[in-house]
Amino acid sequence: MFTLTPKQKEALAILALPEATNVAFAGGSRSGKTILFCYSMVVRAMKCRGSRHAAVRNICRDARAKLGVDTLPSLHGMLGISPSYDKTAGRFTYPGGSTLDLLGLDDAGDHHSRVLGAGYSTILFDECSEIPFESVVFARTRLADKNDLVKRALYSFNPPTRNHYLHKIFVEHVDPIDRRPLPNPQNYFLFLMNPADNVQNLDDGYLKSLDGLPERQRIRFRDGLWGNPLEGVLWRAAWISDHRVERIKEELVDVVVGVDPACGGSCSTGIVAVARGESGHLYVLADRTSRGTPAEWALCVVTLAKEVGASRVVCESNQGGNMCTEVLRHANPALDVELVHAGASKMLRAEPVAGLAERGFLHHVGTLVELEDELLSFAPGQTSPDRLDAMVHAVASLTKGGSVSPIVAGTAGGGIMGMEEDMWTQL
Numbered sequence: 332m333f334t335l336t337p338k339q340k341e342a343l344a345i346l347a348l349p350e351a352t353n354v355a356f357a358g359g360s361r362s363g364k365t366i367l368f369c370y371s372m373v374v375r376a377m378k379c380r381g382s383r384h385a386a387v388r389n390i391c392r393d394a395r396a397k398l399g400v401d402t403l404p405s406l407h408g409m410l411g412i413s414p415s416y417d418k419t420a421g422r423f424t425y426p427g428g429s430t431l432d433l434l435g436l437d438d439a440g441d442h443h444s445r446v447l448g449a450g451y452s453t454i455l456f457d458e459c460s461e462i463p464f465e466s467v468v469f470a471r472t473r474l475a476d477k478n479d480l481v482k483r484a485l486y487s488f489n490p491p492t493r494n495h496y497l498h499k500i501f502v503e504h505v506d507p508i509d510r511r512p513l514p515n516p517q518n519y520f521l522f523l524m525n526p527a528d529n530v531q532n533l534d535d536g537y538l539k540s541l542d543g544l545p546e547r548q549r550i551r552f553r554d555g556l557w558g559n560p561l562e563g564v565l566w567r568a569a570w571i572s573d574h575r576v577e578r579i580k581e582e583l584v585d586v587v588v589g590v591d592p593a594c595g596g597s598c599s600t601g602i603v604a605v606a607r608g609e610s611g612h613l614y615v616l617a618d619r620t621s622r623g624t625p626a627e628w629a630l631c632v633v634t635l636a637k638e639v640g641a642s643r644v645v646c647e648s649n650q651g652g653n654m655c656t657e658v659l660r661h662a663n664p665a666l667d668v669e670l671v672h673a674g675a676s677k678m679l680r681a682e683p684v685a686g687l688a689e690r691g692f693l694h695h696v697g698t699l700v701e702l703e704d705e706l707l708s709f710a711p712g713q714t715s716p717d718r719l720d721a722m723v724h725a726v727a728s729l730t731k732g733g734s735v736s737p738i739v740a741g742t743a744g745g746g747i748m749g750m751e752e753d754m755w756t757q758l
Contacts, residue, residue, distance in 0.1 A: 354520045452480040
C-alpha cells in the first residue's frame with residue numbers, strides 16, 4: 332500500500348499543469364519522486380493509445396533493475412494492470428499499444444539515436460544528476476511523438492552542488508553552457524520533497540539511518556539541499572592528515588591491489604594497494620600508478636601485489652574487459668584477478684569511501700603525494716581520477732558493500748490511497 336502525502340499531492344498537481352513541460356522533483360532519498368513520475372507516465376500511456384514514453388538512466392542496467400524489476404511492477408500492481416514486458420528490449424506495452432522504454436545512455440557514445448527512438452511523449456531522466464548534460468539535450472529533441480499529449484521532460488534527482496547544470500536550469504533559469512536566460516522559464520518547474528514528507532510510506536528507522544550518514548551525504552540524501560560549490564571537492568585535507576599513520580599497529584586480515592586500467596595511450600593506469608585490519612579499519616599502503624603499455628603496468632601490479640602480500644587484484648573491466656585478466660595472468664599465472672564493472676558515476680562510487688575517511692576508518696600509511704593531490708582536487712565533472720578509482724575498487728572489495736548507501740524507493744501493496752478519481756485525466 333502506498334499512501335499519497337500532502338506533499339506528493341502538490342507534486343502531482345504540478346504535473347497536471349499544461350504549461351509544465353519541464354518538471355523536476357528534487358530532494359532526499361525515498362521521498363516518492365520516482366514513483367510519482369512513473370505514475371504520471373503510466374497514466375499518460377493508458378489514456379493516449381499508441382503513445383511512446385521513456386525512462387532514462389545513465390546506466391541501462393540500473394534503469395532496468397531499479398525501474399523494470401522494482402518500481403514499475405509494484406506500481407502496476409497498485410493500479411491493477413498487467414502490461415507485457417519485453418526483457419530484451421526493456422519495454423512495457425500497455426493496453427492500446429502504448430509503450431514505456433527503459434533506457435540507458437552509458438553505451439550511446441556519439442550515437443544516441445541508436446538508444447532513443449524516433450519520438451516520445453514523455454521522457455523521465457531518473458537520477459538525472461548522473462546523466463551528462465549533452466545527453467539530456469539530445470534526448471529532449473526526441474519529445475516528438477505525434478498525439479495530443481503535452482510533451483514533457485521529467486527530472487528526478489538528489490540535489491548535487493550549486494554549480495551543476497540542474498541548478499543552472501531549474502533555479503537560476505539560465506542555459507548551463509552560455510549562461511543566457513532560458514527562453515521560456517515559465518515552463519520549468521522545480522518541486523522539493525524529502526523523506527520526512529513521506530514518512531508514512533517508509534520503513535521504521537529509515538530516517539534514523541539517514542541521520543547516521545556522513546555530513547555531505549546527509550545534506551543531500553536526507554535534507555535534499557544543494558551543496559556549496561566550494562564543497563564540491565570530495566575529500567578534505569583533515570580527513571587524511573588527522574588519520575595518517577606511519578606504521579600499522581594491528582594484524583592485517585586482507586590486502587588488495589586495485590587497478591583502474593588506462594583508457595588510452597596518454598592516460599595512467601591507477602595501481603593502489605589497500606589493506607584491512609582486524610578492527611575493520613582500512614590502510615592505504617602504496618600508490619604505484621603508472622603510464623605505459625599493458626605489459627608494463629601489469630608488471631607494476633604484479634610487483635606491488637608481491638611486495639604487500641595481496642590476496643587478489645581488483646581490476647575495472649569497463650576498459651579492456653578480459654584483456655586486463657590476460658595481461659595480468661601473463662605477468663603472473665598464479666595471480667587471483669577479480670573483475671568489477673564500474674556502473675555508477677565516479678563521484679557516487681567514491682562518496683562511500685570518502686565517508687570512511689571522514690569518520691576515521693581509512694588511514695594513509697605515510698604520505699602518498701600524488702594520490703592525495705588527486706583526492707583533494709577531484710570534483711564532479713572532472714575526468715580520469717586514476718589513483719582515486721583504483722583505491723575505490725580496492726576499498727569496495729575489502730568492505731563488500733558494508734558502507735551505508737541510500738536506495739531507490741520501492742513500494743508494495745494494493746493501491747494508492749488518496750488519489751482523487753479525476754487526477755489521472757489531468758496528467
